[in-house]
Every structure is written in structure tokens, then in C-alpha cells.
Amino acid sequence: MHVRILMVEDEKYMAEAIEQILKKNNYSIDLAFDGEYGLDCGLSGIYDIIILDIMLPKMDGIIVLKELRNNGIQTPVILLTAKGETEDKVEGLDSGADDYLAKPFQTEELLARLRALGRRKNEMIHDSILLYGDIELDPHTLNLNCGNKDFKLTLKESQLLELLISRKGIIVSKDSIIEKLWGYKTDAEDNHVEVYISFLRKKFSHLKSTVRIQTVRGAGYVLKTSKDGKTYV
Template structure:
């Protein structure tokens, strides 16, 4: 999962980024509405957390522009405002949910999970393909025979993307944008290195699932028994 955080309070933004990272959620964070709209228009996010009061372009305007462009990414409005009229304005503009500051991190994470479930993503504790299971709770790979191996955060995020799109070629560019972020300096070589790490771990589990290379394009998750 990757989300966009548009929050102009730098301290809060940094704190939320750390919370999301600890919970294995990829995040891009921007501090103003102009950058927020530019990032949001990329349509590469599973959810957007959007403050209403922003420099440059306010959150409601950003939301309206996204919905006018038929961009249906789930949006959670995050603001200090607690007037009913503000909530109504945000929901009428196309927001999926609304959270007023101050808030608990547990509630924020729960609402983000709810947003992505409504989008149709698989959010169970684990997901199985062939004889290989990705445990989201434990951040590990498990064979059908019960053998398990731990994953780094980047390994987990790449596998999560592949598991949720089996048999589909995921390009290196998609992996970079989804895992490292649009504004990162990551290159194709970074992806190739992590894919190599992941392949070694899969092979150690003695399963039939493999990551297949589409030369010059990307990778797909395949079961050699099919």
C-alpha cells in the first residue's frame, strides 16, 4: 500500500510519516496544496490523507479537481476544523472520510485500512499464491510446509505488490513509484537488487512459486506447476 499525505504542519507530517513506515505503509508527504495536487494527479496512490487548510491550494479545491478528473482515489480529510458545515463541505466535494485533529494514531490507521478495503484491496493478515504465503502481520514468507523466512520492509512491499497482482507484469517504474515514491532517486538497479534478494529467499523455501522476468519491462509472480 502507498498513500499520499498532504499536511502543511511539518512536525505533524514527519510524525505521521514515521507512524506509517512503522506499520509498513509506504508514504509520500508534501507540505502544500500545489505539490499535493501534482502528486495526487499521478493516480499512483491507494489513499490520500488531505488537510483542508493548505498554502497554495486548499484541500477542498484539490479534492474537487480530482473528482472532476474522475480520479476516485479514496480521500481522508484531516483538519483542525470541527464545524459540521466544514465536514459537510468536504464530504459533498467527494471525500470518503473525515478525521478531526487531535486524533489517535490507532484511529487514523484504522480509517486508512477501511479506505483501502473499500477500494477493493486485499487486507487480510496473509495472502496465498500457489504454495507460498505472504504474512502481512509477521512480515515474512511461509511455505505450505510451514517453513518461514523474514523479509525486510522493501522486500515485503515489493512482494505485497506482486502477490496482489499475480500473473501480471509489474514494471520496474511501477515498483519504484509505488515503493520508493515518485520523487525518489531510486533506479532500476535498486529494484533488480531487491528482486534478487527476494528470489533467494523464495528458493530457500523450496516452493514452486517464482518471480519471472519480462526482459526490459518488469516482473510477474508465477506458479511453475500451472
């Protein structure tokens, strides 16, 4: 599959070096060197993946990301953060980012993240609707429906819910979630999973769904419905 990438990065030397590497790996890539132009490009909806730096002139990456999501652009976004800046990572994920890379990073790691997102996109192109309790998930459109209400999920949220639905009744460990969603060679940690579990719980609450994600302490997570009479954490 031909993958078209937008990279929004103001360090031109770095961006152009990565551009050459990605082209050698058969990716099509466009560059934007400030947030305003990056947002304009992203809003076109033509890209398969966006690599987005946080520190940008004219408009910072978090604002760009929020504007993309507010305008219905669900293109997977890999956020570039400063090393060790946990606050940036959490804010980025909360704003709709699908993954992050801490600078400086190895190009091999970036390529691995791009391949993982590409695989997930391919896997999600199917017509089947996933059902559990009173919710319906369309992994192709990322749409979560409950009754007469619906919610557009981010790619990672959809992947996590898809995993939980497919294992219904079975406890899924944090390690399993990390391996399935981010791959084996990743710096994603337990709190990465916790953030996305929290996102899904908020959406279930907004939809007034009877489905809950139960925390089994020391083991992981399992989908249940409120009819089960369990206590949810």
C-alpha cells in the same frame, strides 16, 4: 497488499511524525506540504489513499479535492478538518471526500480508517455487476449506469448503494450503514449517512432512474422502484 499513501499537510512536524508511524505499519507514504504540489502528486493516480488537510498554503484542500475529482481521480480521500467544523466536513463530503478526521486525532484512529478503506478496496475487486430496477452498479469501477447514461460514484457512495442493493426489500438502519461503511469505532453520525443518501438520490434523479431510496421514518432506508406506487422522501 502494498498500500501507497499521499499525505498533504503543511504542519511538517506532524506530517513527518505520521510518516514514521505509517512506515512502521508497512505503508508506503509520500508527503506534500502545500496544495499545489499535493494536487500534482494526486493527479498521478499512483496512490491508494490520500490524506488531505483542508488548511493548506497555495491551494486549500477543498479545491485540491474538487480538482482531483474533476480530473477523474477516484482515489479514496480522508479529509483532515478542524475539530467541530461541521461546515468543513459537509463541504468536504460534498466535494468527494470518502471520510474525515477531526484534528487533533490519535494515530490509532487514523490507522483504523486506513485499514477500513484498504479492506473495502480489496472487497471491491471483483467482476460482478449489481443490478436493481433499471440501474447497474460496478463496484470495481464505481460506475453507476442507467439506460444510456452513467455516473461515476465516490467510493462511499458506491459502498452505500452496494449495501442497499444487497439488502433489497429490507430496511437498512442508519446504525447498520455506519457500522458497514465506517466501522464500529467511528465518530460518524446520522447526518453523515443522510448526506450520502442525498448524494445518491441526486444521481438517480440525474440518470432519470425509476429506482428510489425510501425513508422509513425511525427505521432506516430501503430501495424501491417508482412502479411500487410509494411516496418517497
